[in-house]
Structure formats: structure tokens, C-alpha cells
Amino acid sequence: MRPKRILMAKTGLDGHWRGPTIVARALRDAGFEVIMIGMATTNEIVAAAVDEDVDLVGLNIGGHIDVALRAVDAVQSTCPDMPLFAGGTIPPHACKQLEAKGLEVFPPGSALTDIVASANRLTGLSSQQ
Amino acid sequence: MSNAADAAAPVDFEQRKALARAITSIESGGNQALTLEEAALATPANAHVLGITGPPGAGKSSLVSALLPLALQRYSSVAVLAVDPSSAVTGGALLGDRVRIDYRHFGNRVFFRSMASRGHQGGIAAATRATINLLDADQWPLIIIETLGIGQVELDIVDLADRVLVVLNPGWGDGFQANKAGLTEQGDAFALNKADRPGLEQAKILLEQSLQCLPVERPPSVFPTIATDGDGVTELWHDLAQLLADSPTESSKKRRILAAREAARAQLLSDFETFLNCGGGEATQEKSPGTATDLLAQFYQQRS
């Protein structure tokens, strides 16, 4: 079967690369094709998700949660069936807002194995539990 | 499938989705991929195809980013296909070429697709040729292919592109590397990128000397560039644009058509072999001509 493709984007102008890079590496090692786009605007994230025909969109969220929420809305309206997950330094109240939009959220300290398991679930490689 | 769009219109995501999904089908291989490619090749189109190759980290993507705004002054739209390696261990890949791209020039006029090599040798993916043909049929007038970081021989791009830019860096080698077969024989233009690094002059002299020994009327030019600042990129683009404009009509397309036929033939033979091995053809050798015809008919039915 073809490898599943995941977009890894950063919302907001933020120099914290370590988190998304480590997560991308773990996903790569789990057999995913991970497309890195780095810091991107809402429009750029949507365009990349479409052009790259990904199976899952990952957002590394830094700072302004509003920017991230707008990106989520834009992806969900352009690609209605697209699953999303997110991580980064997200305050608890913001995690709830993201979860309310259907995202799985991984704050600092999350285990990479849990993130990979989530990617497997969200791309249909393992069944929902 | 869609048509590459005009500059002013807002991005039509539905058209793009159709194209993006067709590329995914092509990447998945098999009959569906061949059918899509066949249809693409039957569509009148004549894109210019520019290959960009060179060792890992030489600055290929950074150059694509610097060249894009210049290319968009000459071409109404540009499609970029960027190949990065798949892990031989897990099959996964980190496709990182987009990280270098300045997105300000994006919109309807640029389509960008990252592609994993998925075990294919030669500096590109197995699906690269068919994807070029698909983008061509979709009326993208310039298609830029960034190969994965190559060594000295992974030069399949030469057969698919009209023109190939080889990206090297100062300190890349001495007079021996410059005269070894492979890389220096195949490029139509050379960028010595990271010209801000020491060793530029020596690298330029060695490379130019080697290129002058090629049995061609006009040896390829060497352009020092600093992709991250844009230094030298205008001069490089000027040369590339001229080379593309002068490239013989349909030259690379003809080669891609021949390669597509070869791929279709190989697929057909391998499918037939699988069919025979899966019971269809037990002891085929001993069957009468009549039975063999039945077998072929069965095989044909199964395929269509």
C-alpha cells in the first residue's frame, strides 16, 4: 500500500523548530511521508494541503491561538474530510478550543509513540478505538 | 482535470484537487497510472521542462525559490515537482524542499508538489515522468523538476527534461572530480551556488576547463550564485530562459512518450506473468494454441 502523506505546518511567525522537526522525524520513521512547510499563513497551509494531496494535516502551534483556529477553519472548509492534529506550547484553554473543532492535541511532554498512534488512526492505518 | 489558470483569478481549489489526486494515482502505479499517462500524452501540450540537480544540500530548492519570480515574468504559471529520498528501512520520507520556498509568489500561478523517491534509483521517483506528462497536459507552460540530492551517476532527469541545471558548490572537488564522467557531461548550465563560501574562483576555473573539453559547439556556462541573497540568479535565469526557448520543439516530450510506452509494455508483461503464476496458466506450455488464446482472452478481460 502507498505510504500515507502528512503535512507538517507551523502557524505564526515562530522560531521553535525543534518540536515539529522531532515529530516529523518520528512520523518518517513510522513510514509516513511528511511534507514540511515551515511557517505558513492560513492560505499557504490550505494550498499546500491541496497540492500535496495529504491524508492528514499537522499543525505546530506557537503563540497566537486565533491564527491557528483560523487555519483549522480554512482547512476544514476547503477539505471537509481532512483530519487534523496539533501540538506545541498550547495553553489548556486553547487545547479545548482545538479539540472542540475535532483535533487531537498533543501539548509539550506528549510521547512520540502516542503521536504516531494518532497519525495511524487518523489516516485509517489502524482502527478507531 | 483542470487547466493551469490565469494570474488574476482566485485559486480554484477544486481544479487543484483534481490534479493533485491524479498525481497521487500516478504515484500509486499500476494500470490506473498508465491510463492517466496515456490520456495525458494524447492531450496537445508543449511545456518547457527544466531539471535542477546536484548533490544534497547544494541549494537546489533555494535556487528554485529565487528563480520562481523571474520565471513568472516569462511564463504565465509554473509547476514545481520536488523529489526527496524515501527511507529504504521504513518507506517513510521527510519531504523538506518546500521549507526553502518563498511563498509570496504562490497563488494560482504556482503548483508545488513534493514527491518521495519510493525506492526508485536515478535521482527521481518512478512516477516523475508520468507526473511531468500530466502537468504538461494540464497546460502548465513551465515545469521545474528538483531531483533528490544526487551523486555522480543518478542522472535520469536528463531523459525527461528539455534542459538541466547542475548545482554545485565551491570546494566541491578538484581537477579530478571535474574530469570524471557523469555530472559534468550532462548539464546545460551550471550554478556554483554558495558563492559566498571560499574556493569559488578555483572551482569556477576547474569546472569551466572541464566543460570546454566537451564535444559541443558552445560549452555550458558556469554561474556563481548566492541563492539565499539572489546574487547571480538573474544572470543564471537569463541563460536558462534562452536555453529553454532554444530547445528543440517536443524534444523531451518525444523521449517521455517512448519511455511511457516502454513502461506500459513492461507493466503488461509483468501483469501477464502474475496472471500465469496465479493459476491462470498452470502448465501453459503444454496447452494447445486454442487454449492459449482462451487464456489470453481471460487475461484481457481481467485487465479491462
Ligand code: B12
Ligand atoms: C528551546 C526553546 C526555544 C529555542 C528554540 C530552538 C528551536 N530550534 O526550536 C529558542 C531559544 C530559539 C527559543 C526562543 C524563544 N522562545 Co522559546 N522555548 C524553548 C523551550 C525551552 C523548549 C521548546 C522545545 O524545543 N521543546 C522540545 C520539543 C520537542 O517540545 P515541543 O515543541 O513542545 O513539542 C512537543 C509537543 O508539543 C508535540 N508537538 C509539537 N509540535 C507538534 C506538531 C504536531 C502536528 C503534533 C501532533 C505534535 C506536536 O510533540 C512534541 C513532543 O512531545 C520552551 C519551554 C518549554 N519547556 O516548552 C520555550 C518556549 C516555547 N519559548 C517561549 C518564548 C516566549 C520564546 C521567545 C519569544 C523568547 C523567550 N522568552 O525565550 C523566543 C522566540 C523566538 C522566535 N522567533 O520564535 C515560550 C512560549 C510561550 C507561548 N506559549 O507562546 C516558552 C513556552 C517558554 C515560556 N514558558 O515562556 N525558545
Ligand SMILES: Nc1nc2c(ncn2[C@@H]2O[C@H](COP(=O)(O)OP(=O)(O)OP(=O)(O)O)[C@@H](O)[C@H]2O)c(=O)[nH]1
Ligand atoms: N551560505 C549559503 N547558504 C546557502 C545558499 N543557498 C542555500 N544555502 C543553504 O544551504 C542549505 C541547503 O539548501 P537547500 O536549498 O535546501 O539545498 P538542496 O540542494 O535543495 O538540498 P536537498 O534537496 O536536501 O538535496 C540551507 O540551509 C540553505 O539556506 C547560498 O548561496 N549560500
Ligand SMILES: [Mg+2]
Ligand atoms: Mg531541496
